[in-house]
Amino acid sequence: MSKVYDVIILGGGPAGLSAGLYAGRARLSTLMIEKLTEGGQIVTTNEIENYPGGMEHESGPSLIARMVEQCKKFGVETIKTTVTEVQLEGDIKTVTAGGNTYQAKTIMVATGANPRPIGCTGESDYIGQGVSFCATCDGAFFEDLDIYVVGGGDSAVEEALYLTRFGRKVTIIHRRDELRAAKYLQEQAFANDKIEFMWDSTVTEIGGDEVVQKMTVENLKTGEKTEIVASDEDGAFGIFVFVGLIPNSDIFQGKLDMENGYIITNENMETNIKGVFAIGDIRVKMLRQVVTAAADGAIAAIMADKYISGH
Ligand code: NAP
Numbered sequence: 001m002s003k004v005y006d007v008i009i010l011g012g013g014p015a016g017l018s019a020g021l022y023a024g025r026a027r028l029s030t031l032m033i034e035k036l037t038e039g040g041q042i043v044t045t046n047e048i049e050n051y052p053g054g055m056e057h058e059s060g061p062s063l064i065a066r067m068v069e070q071c072k073k074f075g076v077e078t079i080k081t082t083v084t085e086v087q088l089e090g091d092i093k094t095v096t097a098g099g100n101t102y103q104a105k106t107i108m109v110a111t112g113a114n115p116r117p118i119g120c121t122g123e124s125d126y127i128g129q130g131v132s133f134c135a136t137c138d139g140a141f142f143e144d145l146d147i148y149v150v151g152g153g154d155s156a157v158e159e160a161l162y163l164t165r166f167g168r169k170v171t172i173i174h175r176r177d178e179l180r181a182a183k184y185l186q187e188q189a190f191a192n193d194k195i196e197f198m199w200d201s202t203v204t205e206i207g208g209d210e211v212v213q214k215m216t217v218e219n220l221k222t223g224e225k226t227e228i229v230a231s232d233e234d235g236a237f238g239i240f241v242f243v244g245l246i247p248n249s250d251i252f253q254g255k256l257d258m259e260n261g262y263i264i265t266n267e268n269m270e271t272n273i274k275g276v277f278a279i280g281d282i283r284v285k286m287l288r289q290v291v292t293a294a295a296d297g298a299i300a301a302i303m304a305d306k307y308i309s310g311h
Helices: 014-025 040-044 060-073 137-142 153-162 183-191 291-310
Strands: 006-011 028-034 079-080 083-087 094-095 098-107 114-117 146-150 168-173 193-196 201-207 214-219 225-229 238-241 246-248 276-278
Touching: 006 014, 006 094, 006 291, 014 028, 014 040, 014 094, 014 098, 014 153, 028 098, 040 060, 040 114, 040 137, 098 291, 137 146, 137 153, 137 238, 146 153, 146 201, 153 168, 153 238, 168 201, 201 291, 276 291
Parallel strands: 006 028, 006 098, 028 079, 098 276, 146 168, 146 238, 168 193
Antiparallel strands: 083 094, 094 098, 114 246, 201 214, 214 225
């Protein structure tokens, strides 16, 4: 009979790591399963300005590295593999990952979300060849070139600001004439000489030889199409896509109650199945930030402890 953990955490982003810290400190035997490296989306962020008490110029990777150390300190075991199946009903839940089966009294779903593609012609052919979803990873490839950022939310504006370090000019292409991003980010973007805007616009086609060299942008109000072509001298430009997220919830479909692919919880992070919690970006919530993910993880760990001990 294999070990029955108190807690299995699926996903090692800020929510999962916070749950690990709190579960570990409560002396719950805890296993975290993460398919890549810990951190989730925040590792693609160069600077975190809004984590309370965070250090100045704190990057996503540096904050995550300290969270990982805290989990280790309190005995959280980690394996790096992909979860393929879950059985959530009953007192003992099972998780199949990497061909092995793991058992636990409680499960925390912290699988987060992935970047959403624009969905236009040619986009998928040029990923890594001029189309990117990560400014921190790929910004430096576009030193002194033109950079286009698609989207109007916090990610688009925050990353556009970061990309001004590299690009000659950064143009935000947004489908409306008003940004969704937080006001403090908007103020910084409007004040930045290197940032321009294409309002009411969407990218309909991306093309080029080996790398992105041209794209078509359509004005949604007038229907006018603009072809943007890299000069011979430049030979390329960059397109950074930040048009929202797709929740990683496929394996929970039909098992957990959801809304648009996000898992529904109550304020204690409890799902419709006893002993199963959802935390961080994967759950239905208003504000998706490191601070709210960390809070979710803490609450779920405390509730898991209460559930296991029957209090
Ligand atoms: P988001 O808030 O969902 O914004 C997505 C943006 O992309 C919106 O402006 C949306 O336009 C646009 N869009 C959506 N689908 C599109 C399409 N098919 N084509 C063109 N444009 C499209 O996503 P996000 O910016 O990635 O942020 C995700 C979550 O993380 C949010 O909760 C955000 O607050 C949070 N976040 C916080 C911070 C921070 O606190 N510093 C940083 C990054 C992210 P409309 O506006 O017209 O809908």
